[in-house]
Amino acid sequence: MEPGVAFGVGWLLSAFALLHLGKMVNIEAAALCAMTLGVYLFVYTPMKQQSAWNTIVGAVSGALPPLIGWAGAAGPPVNNDAYFRLELISSSGAIYLFSLLFLWQLPHFLAINWMYRDEYRKGGFVMWANEDHTGGKTSKLALLFSFCAVALMFLPPLAGDTSYWFLPFALLVNLILVWLAWKFYKIRDRASARKLFFFTLMYLPLLLGISMVFWKP
16 A cells, blocks of 8 residues: 555544444544644654654553443533543542553553663654663663552542442552562563563453443442
8 A cells, every 4th residue: 555545544534433433422532632643643753853742651551442432421411511521531430440541551661662772762653662772771761660550559449439449458468569670670681571461461451341340330
């Protein structure tokens, strides 16, 4: 497929998706989808070759899709006057889902970035780990965001979204994440980064599964 054709097809599919969500689901889901496309295409993608902070912006665009489902599950407004329900995306449940996806992406990607820093640099991407040959900076960031994920686990039970039985299971998964991030920080070799990366592949489905089991109707 030629680049011009791919560009046109991409725009057509995106436009159809926004119209479909707005008409068949609700305007909130369509607005969140538009925000996801905008952040990813017009902010995150150009930043890849300009600033290492693209990782944070990319994590924002990656954390928005769960909110599309969250807002879509509410269906259309009962009251026709409620054109856009801000409370759908400002509720504690929405904040938890967004924050979980945001924080998960950072240790996950930092491990990949450090393992393949030479490839990123050769590809012209400006990343945190590009010149971090010792792994000191990258591992500190991975550990920091892992601790932030631990703190997030207290939100659902305190907000009343889950029972307090959620907490021990969620903390156990997060403490494993912190332990692997700590090992990466202390050892700083490819093997410790790889172990952290592979655990992040299991981390998200585990946390979402635990959340689903203990979520209150």
